[in-house]
Amino acid sequence: MHDLTAVAGSVPDPELPVVTLAELGVLRSVREPTPGGPVEVELTPTYTGCPAIEAMAADIERALLEHGVTEVSVRTVLAPPWSTDDITSEGRRKLADAGIAPPRGGAAPGSGPVPLTLAIHCPNCGSTETSLISRFSSTACKALRRCEACREPFDHFKEV
Amino acid sequence: MTHSQEARPLGGAGSHTDAAELDSPLLPLADDALVLSHRLGEWAGHAPVLEEELALANIALDLLGQARVLYSELGDEDELAYLREERAFRNCQLVEQPNGDFACTMIRQLYFSAYQELLFGQLAELGNPLAAKAVKETEYHRDHAEHWTLRLGDGTEESHTRAQRATDALWRYTGELFEPLPGPAPVGAVDWGALRAGWTERITRVLRAATLTVPESPQSGAWTAGAGRQGLHTEPFGRMLAEMQHLHRSHPGASW
Secondary structure (H helix, E strand, O other): OHHHHHHHHOOEOOOOOOOEHHHHOOEEEEEOOOOOOOEEEEEOOOOOOOOHHHHHHHHHHHHHHHOOOOOEEEEEOOOOOOOHHHOOHHHHHHHHHOOEEOOOOOOOOOOOOOOOOOOOOOOOOOOOOEEEEEOOOOOOOEEEEEEOOOOOEEEEEOOO | OOOOOOOOOOOOOOOOOOHHHHHOOHHHHHHHHHHHHHHHHOOOOOOOOHHHHHHHHHHHHHHHHHHHHHHHHHOOHHHHHHOOOHHHOOOOHHHHOOOOOHHHHHHHHHHHHHHHHHHHHHHHHOOOHHHHHHHHHHHHHHHHHHHHHHHHHOOOHHHHHHHHHHHHHHHOOOHHHHOOOOOOOOHHHOOHHHHHHHHHHHHHHHHHHOOOOOOOOOOOOOOOOOOHHHOOOOHHHHHHHHHHHHHHHHOOOOOO
16 A cells, blocks of 8 residues: 555656655555456645646556556645645655745654744745745746846745 | 436436535536537637647646536536526526637636635635635636736737727626525635735736726626526527537547
């Protein structure tokens, strides 16, 4: 069972392929009610209208079928609502490495109180001198910012 | 309008949508989201700057997502969106108003997103999963509209004039937002008085900060304004609907 969860969770996000669906925190459950039978997957969208959800469902289905599963059904669930806090610390690191400033907040499990970080660091030079260009960017989940130090524009995964 | 395909009446044989669902108080909320989404989509390729093009498309996408979730709860989403006639739509008249100039679009956005955020806030507390999900998105929509209202109202003489004109012209469509939608909870349990008070307080604060005058005219009118929830719509809505539904009606079942 953990195996199937790992297979579904390792599918890359269609819009942000640097992170997996597990790291993004959108994979809610993978169940196999009867061994060897159909597999039921629950996914939650980052945003209500996220157009990537259908591609995610298709990619999960393909990955599980390639793994030998005979039947897959993917269901979208809204509750509890996805939050940027659901992105794992590994996911945050990968986003930053790809030039996307990760959302603020969201401590790694077991790390104690959430450190309050108000500044958004430039993913290119690390400066905290950044300013908002637009609250809405290339996808619903990102805002567009600019670094005042290195002048590079960059995406920021905005907090929800 | 004539259509080449056989009409599929809602609630009739072979339909996936029960007539009873058309009385659901969720339907007006779904229609608000769909209609405003379509209006905002009309800005694609016409927005004043690229960032705004992305912003309006993003907001439209959020609204479309809301509409799809709600329609799916009520029946077949394509039927509900594409095969109902004008009189069967329950959206408020505010969202169907034409885009006009940018100030007009932004004031419409301000009025509606402030309302939707408060409504979804209440519905989230009453346990509606979509509202709990979407309220965080509407907060961004409202924030965006507020920033533009401040910039336009407190901007140049021209932008101020246009923002005030839009503020006044759309005011008559705002009363309808607070008419109770009867039906089962959670929508049936909404405190509309509190919603109206919260909205009025917020809008008054934003308009004043933007150096705009809060209209003193009525928020609904005896002649047309404020009957969208009963299926009576303003003249531009029919044209919008014809454009929106044309492809689906002309090519039933088409996909790509």
